[in-house]
Amino acid sequence: MLRLVLLGRPGAGKGTQGAFISEKFGIPRLVMSDLLKEEVRSGSLLGEEIRSHMERGLLVPDDIVYRVLERKLSEVMDTGFVLDGFPRNLEQARWLDNFLRSKGRPLSAVLFFDVDELTVLRRMMGRLICERCGRSYNVFYDPPPDARRCECGGSLYQREDDCYDKILRRLDVFNEETSPLIDYYSERGILIRIDASKDLEGVRREVSSVVSSLLSPS
């Protein structure tokens, strides 16, 4: 039973690898942004509060995030979990530690997907998506058959968030608020660094061997 946190810059591949861990090892995956959207869809009072913040383009306040997480984490306390998108800063990390410690179930490990900023730029700025079938390409790593068309014939577009300025802003937020967590978890002896600059298959192999050894330490 593993309780994991995934940490890394935007574009490090946490989402893909989190889904892989969840599927291969049968560990429930909790993605913070999905949990909030789920709460909104449920129509609960808490969901209404979340929606009013989201609609105004505001961050959902921590006390609301904590209430959502408290319930979700309690549900998976016996099965373990892979948490993605939380914590994003030291204060949230301390809250998570306190909550899990109060349940007698501290984090097993934090997987840090380490990738440099230029690689992030190549991955995110190179991304093109087919408007017809939804397939995603990368100009640098996985180019479409030609510059304008998907193999299905559909037109390609770039997501608004995948432009230089917006990516830099997200990288800045990580560097300023989230990167202190690397030292925080490292000092607690639970940080495991994954070389996330490798290709998808290479990262998957490393992740797989790390999680396997966490499950059955030799």
Ligand SMILES: [Zn+2]
């Ligand atoms: Zn297509």
